[in-house]
Amino acid sequence: MHLGNYLGAVRQWVAAQNSEAFYCVVDLHALTLEIEPEALRTQTWDTMASLLAAGLDPSQCTLFIQSHVPYHAQMSWLLECVASYGELSRMTQFKEKSGRQEGYRVGLLTYPVLMAGDILLYSAQQVPVGDDQRQHLELTRDIAERFNNRYGEVFTIPVGVQPPASARVMDLQEPSRKMSKSLSSPLGTLYLLDEPADIEKKIKKAVTDTDGDVRYDWEHKPGLANLLEIFSSFSGQSPSEVALAYSRYGDLKKDLAELVISSLSPIRERYQELRTQPSELERIAQQGAVKANEVAGARYRAAATAMGL
Helix, strand or coil, X not given: CEHHHHHHHHHHHHHHCCCCCEEEECHHHHCCCCCCHHHHHHHHHHHXXXXXXXXXXXXXXXXXXXXXXXXXXXXXXXXXXCCCHHHHHCCHHHHHHHHHCCCCCHHHHHXXXXXXXXXXXXXXXXXXXXXXXXXXXXXXXXXXXXXXXXXXXXXXXXXXXXXXXXXXXXXXXXXXXXXXXXXXXCCCCCECCCCHHHHHHHHHCCCCCCCXXXXXXXXXXXXXXXXXXXXXXXXXCCHHHXXXXXXXXXXXXXXXXXXXXXXXXXXXXXXXXXXXXXXXXXXXXXXXXXXHHHHHHHHHHHHHHHHCC
């Protein structure tokens, strides 16, 4: 999990958690890429531990692993029979990722429908999303409205919610593209579990520009604007307010590194503690799956019945 995941989505999940909130580790989505089975299992539990360490509380919300609730895959098929090839092939992420892969998997085309099922199974009213997922949420809304018009009112139409800043955290080395686990350079991505020295190094080496004027300007200073938005997300100040406090890039980077380290250190420490307790992670996942299966099953059966199954 990198900083963009955390600021763009996970921190919102923590703020919004309550007895009616559902969050899942999407291991089925991971199958769109080549991944070794043991690596998938390890990363699934890594993600579960990271979400708990970031502040999700299973006594307040429902946290589960996607593949533990078979209704996700079943609902995906129903919705695939409502979605169209044309709208899926127009998805920006599909066009970008398929262009980089030779012989890409069919799941790369259809996984936005699985994502729609993830949302619609729980009658979600609000979906906290990063900027790069807004198109997929719009697809979810379109599919749900089409289904309701054709088969009757089965699905709630969800809306997306985004933070005022850092909805899309950019690569520290290439600020023209978002921070990513798969594309970014080693120095371009800040991971939630990075050691303090690594965080300091990456921020110190972050790309800015040569004129030395500290101001918030995405058009002319994207690297600096990205740092100011990250600073804003942790400090509560606006990016422009942060900029006014500095006259030198070096001072800004130094203070930003300290702020990020102090903010993320408790998460890293809690994660390390949780990863030594596999039975506790399994208990939490099982507990979440029981409730998720109950809720998702009712919505799946309503959709299946409406379609004539």
